[in-house]
Structure formats: C-alpha cells, structure tokens
Amino acid sequence: MVDLLNATELGVYFALRRAGDLVQRVVAEQLRGHGLSEVQFTVLAQLSAVPQGLGMSELAAAVVISKGGLTYQAKQLEARGLVERVPDPDDERAARLVVTDAGRDLVDAALPAHVELVRAVLIDRVGQQDLEILRASLDRVAAPSNP
Amino acid sequence: MVDLLNATELGVYFALRRAGDLVQRVVAEQLRGHGLSEVQFTVLAQLSAVPQGLGMSELAAAVVISKGGLTYQAKQLEARGLVERVPDPDDERAARLVVTDAGRDLVDAALPAHVELVRAVLIDRVGQQDLEILRASLDRVAAPSNP
DNA sequence: TATTGTTATACTCTATAACTATA
DNA sequence: TATAGTTATAGAGTATAACAATA
Numbered sequence: 001m002v003d004l005l006n007a008t009e010l011g012v013y014f015a016l017r018r019a020g021d022l023v024q025r026v027v028a029e030q031l032r033g034h035g036l037s038e039v040q041f042t043v044l045a046q047l048s049a050v051p052q053g054l055g056m057s058e059l060a061a062a063v064v065i066s067k068g069g070l071t072y073q074a075k076q077l078e079a080r081g082l083v084e085r086v087p088d089p090d091d092e093r094a095a096r097l098v099v100t101d102a103g104r105d106l107v108d109a110a111l112p113a114h115v116e117l118v119r120a121v122l123i124d125r126v127g128q129q130d131l132e133i134l135r136a137s138l139d140r141v142a143a144p145s146n147p
Numbered sequence: 148m149v150d151l152l153n154a155t156e157l158g159v160y161f162a163l164r165r166a167g168d169l170v171q172r173v174v175a176e177q178l179r180g181h182g183l184s185e186v187q188f189t190v191l192a193q194l195s196a197v198p199q200g201l202g203m204s205e206l207a208a209a210v211v212i213s214k215g216g217l218t219y220q221a222k223q224l225e226a227r228g229l230v231e232r233v234p235d236p237d238d239e240r241a242a243r244l245v246v247t248d249a250g251r252d253l254v255d256a257a258l259p260a261h262v263e264l265v266r267a268v269l270i271d272r273v274g275q276q277d278l279e280i281l282r283a284s285l286d287r288v289a290a291p292s293n294p
Numbered sequence: 295t296a297t298t299g300t301t302a303t304a305c306t307c308t309a310t311a312a313c314t315a316t317a
Numbered sequence: 318t319a320t321a322g323t324t325a326t327a328g329a330g331t332a333t334a335a336c337a338a339t340a
Contacts, residue, residue: 005262008278009270015285016269020167022289025211037329056299064172069331071300076329093298093339115152121294122163123156125287130280131155137281138162140272142169184306203322216308218323240316240321 016141023122030117034110035080039063039073044082044099044107053086053098082106163288170269177264181257182227186210186220191229191246191254200233200245229253 005013024038031041042063047053054062060070074097077083082103088094099107126134140146152160171185178188189210194200201209207217221244224230229250235241246254273281287293 005265005270008282009266011282012273012278012285013265013269015282015289016167016170018289019285020163020171021211022293023163024167026294039330057297064168065330066332067299068301068333072330088298091298091340093337095299118152118160119156122160122288123152125290125293126159126284130284131159133277133280134284135155135158135162137273137277138159138166141269142162142165143272146169146268146272186307204320213309214322215310215324219307235321238317238321240314242322 019122023118026117026121027114030113031110034106036106036110039065040077041107041110043070043073043077043097044103047083047097047099048104048107051098053096055088055094055096059097077103166269170265173264173268174261177260178257181253183253183257186212187224188254188257190217190220190224190244191250194230194244194246195251195254198245200243202235202241202243206244224250 028038031038036044043059046059046062056067056070056074060067063070065073074083074085078085080102081100084098084100085095086098088096123131175185178185183191190206193206193209203214203217203221207214210217212220221230221232225232227249228247231245231247232242233245235243270278
C-alpha cells in the first residue's frame with residue numbers, strides 16, 4: 001500500500017491537469033485560426049526573441065522535440081516564408097533558423113488575441129493577490145531542477 | 148495597441164504552461180512504460196470508477212475526443228483485453244465500454260508509481276500552505292464555465 | 295570520434311464524413 | 318428525423334536510425 005494523495009493533493013493535481021489542458025486547448029484552437037500549431041507558434045516566438053536566430057539542435061532542445069521533428073517543422077515554416085535557414089559563419093555544419101519579417105508579422109498579428117484569450121481564461125480567473133503565489137508555486141514546479 | 152500582460156501575469160501564464168507541460172511529459176513517459184498513452188490511461192481510469200461502464204458518446208465527451216477517435220482507442224484497448232464492449236439493455240444502438248479485471252489490474256499496477264511521480268514533481272514542490280490556494284486558483288481556471 | 299543536421303521510414307493518433315441501425 | 322456507433326480515409330506530427338559533412 002502506497003501513501004495515497006490526500007484530497008487537497010489530488011485536487012491540486014487534477015486542477016493543474018485540467019487547467020493546463022483547458023488553456024492548451026483554447027490556445028491551440030485560436031492558433032489554428034492563424035494557421036499555426038502550438039509547436040510552430042513556439043518556434044516562431046522563440047526565434048522572434050533572438051535576431052541572430054538559433055541553431056537547430058539548440059532550438060530542438062528548447063522546444064523539446066527531436067532533431068528530425070524540428071527539421072520537419074522548419075520545412076513547413078520555411079515553405080510558408082515564415083523562417084529562413086542561414087548558414088552559421090562559425091560552424092560549417094550548423095544551420096541557424098531565423099524568423100522572417102512575414103513570420104514576425106504573423107506572431108504580431110496573433111499576439112493580441114492570444115493575450116486577450118490568456119487574460120480571459122487564466123489571469124482574470126485568479127484573484128490579483130493570488131497571482132504572485134500562483135506564479136511562485138508553478139515556477140517551483142517548472143524549475144529546471146525538476147526532472 | 149492592446150493591453151499587454153504585465154510581468155506577473157505573463158509569469159503566471161508561462162509558469163502554468165511550463166508546469167503543465169512538464170507534468171504531462173513525465174506522466175506520459177511513465178505511462179508509456181506501462182504500455183499506455185495518456186488517453187488510454189484516462190479512459191481506463193474513467194471506466195474504473197463506473198462499474199456499469201460508459202456509453203461511447205458519453206465517454207468521448209468526457210475524454211474530449213471525437214467518436215471516431217474513441218472507437219480507435221477502444222479497439223486498441225479491447226485487443227489487449229483491457230476493456231470490453233457490452234450491449235446496453237435499454238438501447239439497441241448503444242454500446243457500453245466496461246473495464247475488465249486485466250484493465251483494472253493495469254491501472255492498479257500503474258497507480259502507485261504514478262502517485263509517487265505526481266508527488267515528486269508537483270506536490271512536494273509546492274509549500275504545504277500554498278497547496279490550498281493553488282488548488283482554489285486552478286479550480287477557477289478549470290471551472291466548467293471557463294470559457 | 296563526436297556533433298550538426300537531413301533524409302527516409304514507420305507509426306500513432308486524430309478528425310471528418312459517409313454509413314448502418316435503432317430511437 | 319435524430320442519435321449511437323463504426324468504418325474508411327486522409328492528414329499531421331513524431332521518433333528513430335542511417336547517413337553525410339564538419340569539428
């Protein structure tokens with residue numbers, strides 16, 4: 001017999017899963033309206049923050065996807081003119097992925113509604129004074145040391 | 148120009164996404180070790196709580212999956228002897244899905260490690276006094292009225 | 295030898311629409 | 318007519334392993 005989770009613990013677990021699933025679901029649905037999957041949005045958002053782009057391996061690790069999987073997504077995005085492959089001047093093997101103006105425009109176009117949605121389904125549901133506690137707790141859960 | 152999210156709000160959002168993703172990832176990985184996907188585990192867990200089983204449409208709604216998708220999963224589970232289709236005595240059209248002893252055994256076998264994992268990656272990371280606040284906040288996010 | 299990235303492959307999962315049968 | 322469920326189909330996405338080129 002193992003230590004079972006008590007009611008509060010189980011409640012936290014299921015609430016986290018439900019909340020995470022719900023936010024993910026509505027966000028994914030909205031992004032689909034912009035022709036982007038979550039992974040694609042994540043890739044574009046990551047690249048938008050880094051003018052010089054990111055190497056494929058680096059990016060794959062950040063997005064938590066395999067190398068082959070990222071190559072597939074990079075092709076999809078490149079075919080739509082949202083990203084570009086540029087050679088790395090310091091490493092002949094490496095290819096850096098860089099967001100194009102069109103890619104940045106798409107992120108910029110998707111962002112306002114995205115923000116509105118996040119506010120509606122998440123921020124506005126949590127009391128102002130609880131936001132800080134919530135973030136601190138979830139940060140500990142999401143900490144890099146958490147395997 | 149939209150109202151941008153402030154630092155705390157953005158922090159909550161990203162922390163929720165990261166925490167949710169992390170918990171989902173490690174849980175999925177562990178369940179794979181038991182030969183179950185998350186959807187399959189959810190199906191078995193739902194059925195384990197209902198001796199008389201659930202109708203396909205009912206179950207599809209609960210798991211948030213299409214009818215066709217559930218039929219596929221039901222076949223997978225049935226082929227492994229984890230669930231059974233039983234006719235509904237009250238409706239000739241309907242088929243109820245019922246968990247078998249083997250299915251219940253599998254859930255029971257997976258549960259202890261599952262609980263341990265949830266405790267390790269989630270419960271133990273959140274201060275005891277914050278668990279209640281966390282649950283309350285996430286419950287509001289996950290409320291049926293949302294969105 | 296190790297690493298970067300692509301390719302080829304195979305597989306899992308999903309939604310959709312058409313369909314059958316019963317309500 | 319409407320609903321329960323299955324089937325057929327097609328598509329998206331993923332990981333894996335083999336590979337080529339460079340470090």
